[in-house]
Amino acid sequence: QSALTQPASVSGSPGQSITISCTGTSSDVGGYNYVSWYQQYPGKAPKLMIYDVSNRPSGVSNRFSGSKSGNTASLTITGLQAEDEADYYCSSYTSSSTVVFGGGTKLTVL
Amino acid sequence: QVQLVVSGGGVVQPGRSLRLSCAASGFTFSTYGMHWVRQAPGKGLEWVAVIWFDGTNKYYADSVKGRFTISRDNSKNTLYLEMNSLRVEDTAVYYCGRAVQQSWGFDPWGQGTLVTVSS
Numbered sequence: 001q002s003a004l005t006q007p008a009s010v011s012g013s014p015g016q017s018i019t020i021s022c023t024g025t026s027s028d029v030g031g032y033n034y035v036s037w038y039q040q041y042p043g044k045a046p047k048l049m050i051y052d053v054s055n056r057p058s059g060v061s062n063r064f065s066g067s068k069s070g071n072t073a074s075l076t077i078t079g080l081q082a083e084d085e086a087d088y089y090c091s092s093y094t095s096s097s098t099v100v101f102g103g104g105t106k107l108t109v110l
Numbered sequence: 111q112v113q114l115v116v117s118g119g120g121v122v123q124p125g126r127s128l129r130l131s132c133a134a135s136g137f138t139f140s141t142y143g144m145h146w147v148r149q150a151p152g153k154g155l156e157w158v159a160v161i162w163f164d165g166t167n168k169y170y171a172d173s174v175k176g177r178f179t180i181s182r183d184n185s186k187n188t189l190y191l192e193m194n195s196l197r198v199e200d201t202a203v204y205y206c207g208r209a210v211q212q213s214w215g216f217d218p219w220g221q222g223t224l225v226t227v228s229s
Contacts, residue, residue, distance in 0.1 A: 001172065003154070036215035038155070045205055045222055046147075046155065051215030089155050093214040097169045099145070099157040 004029065004090055004102035011108040012080045020105045022073040022090035028100055030071035034093035037066055037075045039086045040104075046089065050075060077107075085109040112136040112218055114206050119223030122196055132189040132206030132220050140164070140184035143209035145216050146191050148202035148225075156202070159191065160209070174200075196227045 005023040012018040022029065022037075029035055035053045038046035048057050050066035053073060063078045073092070077084055090102040118130040132144070146158040159170045159180040168180050179192040189206050203224050207216030 032214075034214040036210075036213075038216075040155075045219040046216075047219070048210070048215050048217035051210050051217070052213050057210075057217055091155075091157070091215070097160075097167075098171060099160070099214055101147075101155045101157060104154040 001028075001094055001096065001098060001100045004092060004100055006088075006090060006102035006105045008103070009106045009108065011110055012077075013110045014080055014082065016080050017076060017078045018080060018107065019077075020075045020088055020090075020107070022075070022092075022102045024071050024073075024092055024100070026071060027095040028092040029068065029073050031095060032093045033068070035066065035068060035073040036091045037064075038089045038091070040089065041086050049088075080109055082109050112208070114208065114218060114220035116204065116206055116220040116223040119204065119225045121226045121228060123229050124196060124198055124227055126196055127192070127194045128196065128225060129193070130191040130204055130206075130223060130225070132191075134187045134189065134208070137208070139182075139187040142211070144180075144182060144189045145207045145209060146180060146189075147205045147207055147216065147219075148200075149205070149222075150199075150202040153202075158204070161189070193225070196225075198227050201225060201227045 037050040040046040054066040115133045161180045203222040205222045206220040
């Protein structure tokens, strides 16, 4: 199972919006609505930010939103804040009843 | 509050075995699927395995299939990962994660434990 494709890095200024893409295939992202997004700070465990493409867990800011079109899912962060600077990973359920992650995207807040 | 505490990491020689534990508290452990995910130093996340809430189904990443075994003891609220025939490339921080109900996300995650495979 190949990893999902994410940009290595994205950046934005405070207050701006950014979008991180996550591209897979019809056997994972495109075939199921089980895409999740995680935020990870250095040396810390990941935190779930979005599940089932667009659902936010309780306590996650509504500045974070998810969507999907075909084989590509996206995470959008609006009103960028300094605290959003972190690594972001997408994941998807696959047709083999496994999970595949993206390679990760480093978000820099300028 | 919901908590997952991972233990059992350490330094081990190639070819040897190690067992990780993930102790759960603050929720009804026996009603949730559980996952293991690892992260090699400086690298991204890699999914390792999942076990159904009742242990009836287990799935593994190709990279660990046949060498790693996921299991659970619902009477002890504990998840395990038995790792055999360890390789240098298994070196990573290992996290456990609770499955989101009827979904394939993980929330929350344990703090992770470092496994170093080196001679």
